[in-house]
Amino acid sequence: MDEIIQALKxxxxxxxxxxxxxxxxxRPQKKQQDKRNKFWEALKKGDYVITxxxxxxxxxxxxxxxxxxxxxxxxxxxxxxxxxxxxPQDVNNNKKSSAYEEDDDYEDEELDADTxxxxxxx
Numbered sequence: 001m002d003e004i005i006q007a008l009k010x011x012x013x014x015x016x017x018x019x020x021x022x023x024x025x026x027r028p029q030k031k032q033q034d035k036r037n038k039f040w041e042a043l044k045k046g047d048y049v050i051t052x053x054x055x056x057x058x059x060x061x062x063x064x065x066x067x068x069x070x071x072x073x074x075x076x077x078x079x080x081x082x083x084x085x086x087x088p089q090d091v092n093n094n095k096k097s098s099a100y101e102e103d104d105d106y107e108d109e110e111l112d113a114d115t116x117x118x119x120x121x122x
Contacts, residue, residue, distance in 0.1 A: 040081050043067070052083045 043049070047059045049069060057069035057077070065081045 039086060040084070043081065043084065048087050049084045050086065051079055052085060 043059060043062060045059055045061065048056070049059055049067075050056055051069065055069075055071055055077070057071040059067055060070050060076055061068040062081070066078050067081050067084060068076050068078050069084075070076050
């Protein structure tokens with residue numbers, strides 16, 4: 001019995017180090033990755049998003065891993081789904097970001113060929 005206790009006394013620093021790495025590094029990173037995966041799976045047309053480059057936009061179309069994001073009226077960019085981050089919302093109040101409060105028509109504007117032609121003529 002004393003031999004087992006002596007052996008455990010020699011291993012406790014290693015056990016503490018392993019516990020630190022698990023609870024301090026691996027577990028939080030795993031939770032963050034799970035949160036990102038849920039966001040990507042729940043992504044749908046009409047959601048506000050931020051790209052990894054910091055561009056705010058509105059999801060217009062999702063085709064597999066390619067997402068079309070409207071960043072300005074008449075301007076749509078295509079990005080990989082993994083380049084999208086959390087929506088620009090106050091998570092607690094579920095409100096739109098202040099970036100969209102200035103232009104309430106932003107989310108309602110649909111892109112079609114006629115709208116693009118009119119914008120080009122002006």
